[in-house]
Amino acid sequence: MRKVSIDPITRLEGHGKIEIFVNDAGEVANVYFQVPELRGFERFCVGRPVEELARITPRICGVCPEAHHMASTKAIDGVFGVEPTPTGRMLRELLYSAFFAGDHTTHFFVLSGPDFVVGPTADPAERNILGVIAKVGMEIGGAVIKMRAEANELVSLIGGKAIHPVCGLPGGVSKPLSAEERDRAVEIAKGQVEFAKVALQIFDDVVLANADYVDLIKSDAFTHETYYMGTVDESNKVNFYDGKIRVVDPAGKEFLKFEAKDYLSHLAEHVEPYSYLVYPYLKGVGWKGFVDGKDSGVYRASPLSRLNAADGMATPLAQAEYERMYATLGGKPVHATLATHWARLVELMYAAERTLDLAQDPEIVNPDVRNIPTGIVGEGVGCVEAPRGTLYHHYKTDDKGIVTHVNLIVGTTNNNAAISMSLKKAAMGLIKGGTEISEGTLNMIEMAFRAYDPCFGCATHTLPGEMPLEVTVKSERTREVITSVKRFM
Amino acid sequence: MSRTLVLGMGNPILSDDGLGLHVARELRATPMPDGVEVQESEVAGLRLLELVRGFTKVVIIDALKSGRQPGEIVRLEGKDFKGGHRYGSAHSIGLDTALELGHRLGFEMPEEVVVYAVEAVDVETFGEQLSPPVAAAAECVLEMIRAELGIADN
Numbered sequence A: 001m002r003k004v005s006i007d008p009i010t011r012l013e014g015h016g017k018i019e020i021f022v023n024d025a026g027e028v029a030n031v032y033f034q035v036p037e038l039r040g041f042e043r044f045c046v047g048r049p050v051e052e053l054a055r056i057t058p059r060i061c062g063v064c065p066e067a068h069h070m071a072s073t074k075a076i077d078g079v080f081g082v083e084p085t086p087t088g089r090m091l092r093e094l095l096y097s098a099f100f101a102g103d104h105t106t107h108f109f110v111l112s113g114p115d116f117v118v119g120p121t122a123d124p125a126e127r128n129i130l131g132v133i134a135k136v137g138m139e140i141g142g143a144v145i146k147m148r149a150e151a152n153e154l155v156s157l158i159g160g161k162a163i164h165p166v167c168g169l170p171g172g173v174s175k176p177l178s179a180e181e182r183d184r185a186v187e188i189a190k191g192q193v194e195f196a197k198v199a200l201q202i203f204d205d206v207v208l209a210n211a212d213y214v215d216l217i218k219s220d221a222f223t224h225e226t227y228y229m230g231t232v233d234e235s236n237k238v239n240f241y242d243g244k245i246r247v248v249d250p251a252g253k254e255f256l257k258f259e260a261k262d263y264l265s266h267l268a269e270h271v272e273p274y275s276y277l278v279y280p281y282l283k284g285v286g287w288k289g290f291v292d293g294k295d296s297g298v299y300r301a302s303p304l305s306r307l308n309a310a311d312g313m314a315t316p317l318a319q320a321e322y323e324r325m326y327a328t329l330g331g332k333p334v335h336a337t338l339a340t341h342w343a344r345l346v347e348l349m350y351a352a353e354r355t356l357d358l359a360q361d362p363e364i365v366n367p368d369v370r371n372i373p374t375g376i377v378g379e380g381v382g383c384v385e386a387p388r389g390t391l392y393h394h395y396k397t398d399d400k401g402i403v404t405h406v407n408l409i410v411g412t413t414n415n416n417a418a419i420s421m422s423l424k425k426a427a428m429g430l431i432k433g434g435t436e437i438s439e440g441t442l443n444m445i446e447m448a449f450r451a452y453d454p455c456f457g458c459a460t461h462t463l464p465g466e467m468p469l470e471v472t473v474k475s476e477r478t479r480e481v482i483t484s485v486k487r488f489m
Numbered sequence B: 001m002s003r004t005l006v007l008g009m010g011n012p013i014l015s016d017d018g019l020g021l022h023v024a025r026e027l028r029a030t031p032m033p034d035g036v037e038v039q040e041s042e043v044a045g046l047r048l049l050e051l052v053r054g055f056t057k058v059v060i061i062d063a064l065k066s067g068r069q070p071g072e073i074v075r076l077e078g079k080d081f082k083g084g085h086r087y088g089s090a091h092s093i094g095l096d097t098a099l100e101l102g103h104r105l106g107f108e109m110p111e112e113v114v115v116y117a118v119e120a121v122d123v124e125t126f127g128e129q130l131s132p133p134v135a136a137a138a139e140c141v142l143e144m145i146r147a148e149l150g151i152a153d154n
Helices: A041-045 A050-060 A065-080 A086-118 A129-136 A138-159 A179-208 A211-218 A260-266 A303-309 A316-329 A337-360 A416-430 A439-450 B015-028 B045-052 B095-104 B132-148
Strands: A016-022 A028-034 A227-232 A244-248 A254-258 A267-270 A279-282 A379-386 A389-397 A403-409 A469-475 A481-484 B004-009 B036-041 B057-064 B073-077 B112-119
Touching (some): A028 A416, A041 A050, A050 A389, A050 A403, A065 A138, A086 A138, A086 A179, A086 A337, A086 A439, A129 B095, A138 A179, A138 B095, A179 A211, A227 A303, A227 A389, A244 A260, A244 A303, A254 A260, A260 A267, A260 A389, A279 A416, A416 A439, B004 B015, B004 B045, B015 B036, B015 B057, B036 B045, B045 B095, B095 B112
Parallel strands (some): B004 B036, B004 B057, B057 B112
Antiparallel strands (some): A016 A028, A267 A279, B073 B112
């Protein structure tokens, strides 16, 4: 009996572990997924003025600080019982949409793109952004870098600084947008829409034109029928910044629609002794284990989940692509995990169009950007759609606004149960008794994982955006290692 | 004219991971020679590429967890971290990949990259303090970087 192992070489000790146990016949018996934990987050926050959390929580992790800043700012609105002014709200959403476009671009071209563009079983030394630009052309590489830089520029126009914005205050934002800044925002947003068109064209040319990839996306090994969660506006269209949280069942029928502040009434957490990271599930259905179907409370919150949970997109080009995606993949909801990559590009288009719409709205330069709070409620829940799933911040304070309690449910945590299920199913579909387990096979198992764009930086309050992965295949009976694949940083 | 960037990297709220930021702040409190810029950065990967573009030389300061003695200082040069361009984490591309990408895209990239890394004790507990061995090492790194930049001791 042997074990397969993917050891990361990294500057940090903590890393995710996927352990695949196989029986004596070489068939997959079980798969465990574990992530490391950092300590003392709540203790670090308790006793501080709640306004500080909008600057502290983005530092948990370097991947989506902007999402934490927004969810935190909204939770602080709740603590002080104040709503932002219309322009304050629009500026927050403008910043957030620009951030989303940049983040989704990175995922497609840098993280998931290599699997498709270079190939899932290609030499790992080539399966990266360098391999991608070697295939699709240097000008695309330059366009990706420019897109990211301009998204950061727009974030800093509103946020005060790139990456870690400081603009969010209870009741609005800290400064209005000048006419010159607005002009630049419009220019950037127009470029983002053009870029999104190019990204969708590349997806067409590279993925959809390749029958093997389409078969892979539709294959049973990468399919789960679960509930889906996402934030929707009044017309049940996808919204990243605000709205109600809607959950649809595996048949696509609305199961729940609730206000963020009521999240504890609808979500509960299952724990397993081998993982620090909890497994949220739908209270109304109940925890039935790591299983699919209508009777299992497992839900997913991802780009594909948001599209499944909504009735459409609020902007025209994204709506057209939304319709094309469902027509191609056989109608709603789509259960194919790898279709998440297509959904992410539909959302990229929406984020770009939304950025442009907001930047062109005459009210965006209105100087009335903040309502000053006059009282204190002492509790608030802030919720946004983070790129990786619905993000909840829940704070309680004393009557002076000093933090007494903090609870976060972050994007990836929502998907913890589904990620475990996807890994197991992919492993069972790809590892067969009597055949050698190659690096390419393990990479394809990891593709089930990467589709969720998982990020455990804040899920376990862990390492700043770096989540090296170790995959080991072990004997179920002897616990001996069968194979090992190392992941270098 | 040659331009040098001193980049302190890390996370300000994860104990010893704040080392690079701490050294950069101390360094910036003293006058710098012409052409030398000091920045603090909490980012990696592609965002790092965007920071280092246009500089001739980059000196990076960071914490490290590699099984060495706590507080041990390691000086690495470009050749030391060319380990192939694999990507292993879900969200980071390595420093070497970021630099290689910049070169291939025809950006003006640094000719020289030097990393000062200090073996950390704890990068997994939320806190703003450095552990004693790392705090002591931070003082040494500060002096080594001043020497690297050709700044005479006062």
